[in-house]
Amino acid sequence: MRYNEVIFRVDGSPKIGLGHLVRCLALAQMLDEHFRISFASKEIPVEIISELNSLGYTLMVINSEEDFLNGLTRDNLVVLDHYDLDSAYQQNIKEKGCKLICIDDLHNKVFFADVIINHAPGMFAQDYEAQLYTQFALGLDYVLLRPVFLKNALKKKIQKPLGTVFVCFGGSDSKNITQVVVDILKSDPRFKHVIVVTGAAYEKPEKLSASVGQDERFSFFHAVDSLTMSKLINECQLAIVPSSGILQEVISLGCRVISGAYVNNQKDIYEKYLAIGGFESAGGFLKVEIEEAINNVFLDKNRPNKVFIDGRSGIRLLNVFRQLCGDEIVLRDVIEADQFKTFDWANDKLVRAFSFNQQEIVFEEHSSWFLKKANSPDCYYFIAEMDKVAIGSIRFDVQDDEAVVSYLLDPSFHGKGLGILLLKKGLEMLINKKDMRIIQITGFVMPQNIASVKAFERLGYARTLENENYKFIKKIVQ
Numbered sequence: 001m002r003y004n005e006v007i008f009r010v011d012g013s014p015k016i017g018l019g020h021l022v023r024c025l026a027l028a029q030m031l032d033e034h035f036r037i038s039f040a041s042k043e044i045p046v047e048i049i050s051e052l053n054s055l056g057y058t059l060m061v062i063n064s065e066e067d068f069l070n071g072l073t074r075d076n077l078v079v080l081d082h083y084d085l086d087s088a089y090q091q092n093i094k095e096k097g098c099k100l101i102c103i104d105d106l107h108n109k110v111f112f113a114d115v116i117i118n119h120a121p122g123m124f125a126q127d128y129e130a131q132l133y134t135q136f137a138l139g140l141d142y143v144l145l146r147p148v149f150l151k152n153a154l155k156k157k158i159q160k161p162l163g164t165v166f167v168c169f170g171g172s173d174s175k176n177i178t179q180v181v182v183d184i185l186k187s188d189p190r191f192k193h194v195i196v197v198t199g200a201a202y203e204k205p206e207k208l209s210a211s212v213g214q215d216e217r218f219s220f221f222h223a224v225d226s227l228t229m230s231k232l233i234n235e236c237q238l239a240i241v242p243s244s245g246i247l248q249e250v251i252s253l254g255c256r257v258i259s260g261a262y263v264n265n266q267k268d269i270y271e272k273y274l275a276i277g278g279f280e281s282a283g284g285f286l287k288v289e290i291e292e293a294i295n296n297v298f299l300d301k302n303r304p305n306k307v308f309i310d311g312r313s314g315i316r317l318l319n320v321f322r323q324l325c326g327d328e329i330v331l332r333d334v335i336e337a338d339q340f341k342t343f344d345w346a347n348d349k350l351v352r353a354f355s356f357n358q359q360e361i362v363f364e365e366h367s368s369w370f371l372k373k374a375n376s377p378d379c380y381y382f383i384a385e386m387d388k389v390a391i392g393s394i395r396f397d398v399q400d401d402e403a404v405v406s407y408l409l410d411p412s413f414h415g416k417g418l419g420i421l422l423l424k425k426g427l428e429m430l431i432n433k434k435d436m437r438i439i440q441i442t443g444f445v446m447p448q449n450i451a452s453v454k455a456f457e458r459l460g461y462a463r464t465l466e467n468e469n470y471k472f473i474k475k476i477v478q
Helices: 019-031 046-055 065-070 087-095 147-153 177-186 205-212 226-234 245-252 264-275 287-299 313-324 338-347 349-353 363-374 418-432 450-458
Strands: 005-010 036-041 058-061 076-081 099-103 115-118 135-138 164-168 193-198 218-222 238-242 256-260 329-333 379-386 389-399 402-409 440-445 462-466 469-475
Touching (some): 019 036, 019 076, 164 177, 193 205, 226 245, 245 264, 256 264, 338 349, 402 418, 418 450
Parallel strands (some): 193 218
C-alpha cells in the first residue's frame, strides 16, 4: 500500500481558536514535498483559506462528519486535530483502512491512532491509553512550528534589551487578555517599544488599536503572516504569550518569556515548560500575576536564555510519516536456509558492537542455536523482507508469561529508520499468533545503542535500568 495524500481534519474559529489550524499548517509544510496535502474543515476563517490556496493545498468544506468519512480511501493518511471527535470517530477512520495520526495535548480518551504527536516537553507514552501498534512522537523533538520558525531556531540567539516586548494571545483571544496586558504595559515606563499582534479570529481589533493609538511606544498588527510574525518577534527580547503554539514560536526565536494558562488545553504545555524553566509564570494571567512576572524578569534581567528547540523537528516528523508508509516490509517465519544469512548478520562488527555477547560466533554453534530456535514452540522467529530481499530478523522467546524480543537489521540498511518498523511489525505478528500465555513483551538494550532505545520508546515501551542496561516493557491485554 502506498499512501500518497495526507488529509488534515481540523477546524478553527473565534470560539475554538486557530491553534489547531496553525500547527496543522506547520506539519503540512514539513510534508508537502513528499505528499499531496488536503484540509477538511467545517469552520475555517477566510484568512486561513487564503493561506491554504497560496500553498497549493486543497480545502474540502464539509457539512457533516459523514461527508468526511465517506470520502476517505485506503491510500489516505489522516491527521486528526480536534478535541470534539472521540475514540469511536478514530475507529471509523481506521475501519476505512487509513493510517491515522492524532495531534493531541489532552490525553483524555482512548486512542486508536497509528501515531500520536504531542509537542509539549516532558511527555511519555505512558501518559496515553493507546493501542499496541501506536507509535509516539512526543516532546520538543517533534515541535510543530512553521518553516520560518524552524529555520530561525537553527541560528545562534542574540541577547537584546529587555525594554522591547512582544505581546500576542493567539488567533482568537476570546477572553481578550491582550487588552489586560496592554493596559499594564501602558503604565510601565521600563518598556520602550511594545509590539502587539492579534490573530485573524480576534474580534476587537479596532478597539484595541484605538487604545494604543495615542502611545508612540506601541505598534499594533492584526492577522500577520508567519514571516512578518517572526520578524516582529525577533525585534524583542521579552514575549508575553499564553502556553499554546505561540509559546513554542517565541521560544524557538530565543526570547525571554512570560507565560501562563487560562484554558484547559494549555495546562500540559504550561506545566511541562514551567518544570524545565522555560518561562516566568503569569499563572492564569490575572493583572497582579502579570505585574509580578514582569518585575521578576527585570530582577533577573541578565539571565541567559536557554535553548529548547533545535529546529530539526520537520526532518523527524517527515521520517515518522515515511515509516507509516513502510508497508513494503513484510515478515515471514524463518526457514532452515536462513541460518546462513542470519549468521552473516550476527557476525558483522556493527551488530556485535551492540550485542550482549560480543564474542565471534562460529557457524556450527550458530547453526545448532538457529535450528533449535526455529523449531521451538516457545520461540517466534521471523525474517523481514523488502522487495523479497531479506533485511533483518526479529525473535520472541517465550518463558512463562513473558516474550523477550531481539531484533537486528542487515548493516547495509542501518540509518534508514527501519528498526522501528521491524519492531512494530514483529509486535503485530506476535499478536496475530494469539499466544494466550503472553502478557508482557520485554526488550534489553545497551544505553549506547541510541537507535534501538528510541525505537522502543517511540512504540510506548516503559523503560527501567537493570544491570547497567535498559529494560523495556510493554504490557499486553488479551
